[in-house]
Amino acid sequence: MHKNFKNIEKIVYGRGSFGMMAEIIEPVRKENNHFFLFIIDQYFQDKELSTRLPAQSEDVVKFIDVDPHEPTTEQIDRLRDEILATKGIPSGVIGIGGGSIMDIAKAISLMFTNEGSSTLYQGLNLIKKPGIYHLGVPTISGTGAEVSMTAVLTGPEKKLGLKCEWTVFNQVILDPELIASVPRDKWFYTGMDTYIHCIESETGMLNNAFSHAYAEESLKLCKEIYLDKNSGQTAENDDKLMVASLMGGLSLTYSEVGVCHALSYGLSKILGEKHCYANCLAFQHLEDYYPQGLTEFRAMLQKHQITLPQNLSKNWSEAQITAMAQVAYNLHHMWNHAIGTDWKDKISLDTIKDLYRRM
Ligand code: NAD
Ligand code: ZN
Numbered sequence: 001m002h003k004n005f006k007n008i009e010k011i012v013y014g015r016g017s018f019g020m021m022a023e024i025i026e027p028v029r030k031e032n033n034h035f036f037l038f039i040i041d042q043y044f045q046d047k048e049l050s051t052r053l054p055a056q057s058e059d060v061v062k063f064i065d066v067d068p069h070e071p072t073t074e075q076i077d078r079l080r081d082e083i084l085a086t087k088g089i090p091s092g093v094i095g096i097g098g099g100s101i102m103d104i105a106k107a108i109s110l111m112f113t114n115e116g117s118s119t120l121y122q123g124l125n126l127i128k129k130p131g132i133y134h135l136g137v138p139t140i141s142g143t144g145a146e147v148s149m150t151a152v153l154t155g156p157e158k159k160l161g162l163k164c165e166w167t168v169f170n171q172v173i174l175d176p177e178l179i180a181s182v183p184r185d186k187w188f189y190t191g192m193d194t195y196i197h198c199i200e201s202e203t204g205m206l207n208n209a210f211s212h213a214y215a216e217e218s219l220k221l222c223k224e225i226y227l228d229k230n231s232g233q234t235a236e237n238d239d240k241l242m243v244a245s246l247m248g249g250l251s252l253t254y255s256e257v258g259v260c261h262a263l264s265y266g267l268s269k270i271l272g273e274k275h276c277y278a279n280c281l282a283f284q285h286l287e288d289y290y291p292q293g294l295t296e297f298r299a300m301l302q303k304h305q306i307t308l309p310q311n312l313s314k315n316w317s318e319a320q321i322t323a324m325a326q327v328a329y330n331l332h333h334m335w336n337h338a339i340g341t342d343w344k345d346k347i348s349l350d351t352i353k354d355l356y357r358r359m
Contacts, residue, residue, distance in 0.1 A: 005253050006165035008147055011172045013242070018137065018175040022054030025092060028133050033088035035059050039105050041066060041097030041139060049096070049139075049178070060087060066100035069272060073118040073155035076104065080111045089113075092133030092170075098190065099143035099152075099275065102136045106151035106167050109134035118153060122160040127167070135171040139178045141241045142190030142276060144197060144249020146172050152275075159269040159327070174246070176238040187233055188226075188306050189276040191241060192297070194248035195222045196279050199293035200258035201251040204337035211255035218247035226300040258338030259289045262331040263355060266324030271316075284308055285358040289338065313357045325352040 012020055025036060035058040042065040044050050055061050060083060083090065089112050095105025110131035111118050121127050138146045145152075149168050150161030161167075182190075198215040201207060207215075221244035224230065225237040260283045267278035284301075287294050301308065313321065329335075329352055335343040 003254060005149060006168045007250075008168055008172050009170045011174060011246075013174040015175060015177050015239075017173050018049075018052065018178060021094070021135075021137075021173060024171060024173075025054065025094070025135065028092045031091040031133060033090060035087060035090050037083060037090040037093045037108070038062065039064060039093065039095045039097075039101055039108070041101050044096065044139070047181075053096075060090070064097075064101065064104065066097065069154070070159075070268060070274065071100050071104045071107065071151075071153050073122070073153045076107045076111055076118045076153060079104075080108055084112070090132060092135060094135045094137070096137040096139060098138065098140040099145040102138065102143075102145040102169075103151040103153070103161075105134050105136060106131075106145075106169065107153055107162050110151070110162055110164075110166060118162065119155045119157070121162045122153060122155055122158060124163045127162055127164045130166045133170050135173070136169040137173045137175070137178065138242065138245070140182045140186060140190050141179050141238075141245040142193040142248075144194065144245055144252065146174070147246050147249040148253060154269065158330075159265055174242045176235070176242050179238050179241065180233075180235070182233075184233060184304070185306065186276075188300075188304050189274075189280055191222065191226060191244075192280050192283070192300070193276040194218060194241075194245045195226070195293075195297065195300075196260050196283055197248040197252045197257060198222070199290050200260060200338065201248075201255040203290060203293075204256060204258050205340055206255040206337045208255065211251045211253075214247040214251035214254070218244045218251060221247075223296075227296065227303060231303060256333060256337035258334050259355075260286055262328040262334040262338075263324075263352070265331060266327040266352075266356070269327045270320055270324045280308055281312065281359055282355075285355065312359050316356070321353050321356045322349070324356050325349050328352050 038061040040063050042063040045063045093105045093109045095102045112132050113129045136146050150163040152161040198219045201211050201215050221240045263282040264278040267273040
């Protein structure tokens with residue numbers, strides 16, 4: 001049936017809006033054990049932003065390095081257990097960073113109230129109870145994690161989100177000043193996640209007027225940011241990118257992602273490639289599925305002098321290719337959207353293996 005999806009409860013957007021956090025969280029401090037858990041990308045540990053946190057003496061501030069790997073179930077369980085054992089249940093969780101940090105904040109807010117390991121809840125609507133208050137602050141834009149209903153975790157068996165309506169943030173602060181320091185390559189790859197979300201949302205059977213309206217506007221912004229004569233990492237474009245990311249996320253929520261994301265999940269799960277970069281590695285070879293999007297993607301690569309590696313598959317074993325194809329094949333909902341309900345007649349494990357061999 002139709003998706004009945006939950007949106008973020010409150011959003012504040014604009015330069016300097018980060019400064020409103022103290023005021024926003026104050027009424028929530030009376031909840032649970034009267035302290036906040038701040039989860040922040042380690043990049044900010046020695047930066048000015050960390051001096052502007054509205055943290056009080058009772059609060060817990062954790063700087064997390066997201067670069068070694070994407071968030072794992074084990075990492076969430078360990079952090080949750082540590083906080084519960086030392087301080088009890090927080091009033092709320094605040095995640096300040098990219099998709100990884102926002103997913104950690106979303107996941108842990110659910111795991112404070114749902115017993116056992118987060119591996120038990122990887123999937124759709126498996127979470128039993130609402131989590132605690134959680135607030136997200138993106139500092140790099142593109143994944144749409146700020147708006148999505150999922151907190152993507154890599155577990156021992158699968159890379160799959162804790163997906164339900166309680167995953168969605170209670171509050172998001174969109175302050176474009178925070179993304180100014182993103183290095184150019186990450187700015188490109190993460191922004192391309194938005195672009196690919198929209199292309200995939202638009203190209204498939206679940207596309208509809210609602211998802212289309214968001215994708216259309218987000219794609220327009222992406223073109224201004226990455227392709228037009230005023231493209232590049234400017235303040236004006238940062239203002240747009242935060243909105244494009246949000247709208248791309250809303251578009252795919254009401255439609256679905258497709259072939260590129262299925263392949264990307266395989267690259268992340270088996271080879272540990274980061275989501276947005278993995279998308280770019282895959283997307284460049286998907287001319288059979290997204291020809292128009294690919295032409296534009298190539299122009300954007302050229303414009304920003306980004307070179308993606310080629311012939312990677314030469315160094316992959318047959319076992320790795322099979323394992324990646326298996327991960328991708330199992331994402332039935334993506335193939336269903338991209339190819340149609342009869343996708344299994346058209347797409348086999350071998351088709352997918354061949355797509356990996358193109359990389
Ligand atoms: P990330 O959070 O994994 O890493 C961001 C990188 O950029 C880090 O190196 C970080 O230190 C750096 N960074 C962040 N902000 C910065 C700033 N302002 N200045 C300088 N450096 C900065 O990256 P991402 O691409 O945003 O997120 C990827 C993750 O998001 C993956 O784990 C993926 O699974 C997840 N994801 C989730 C959803 C969802 O809907 N929940 C959607 C897509 C992807
Ligand atoms: Zn994505």
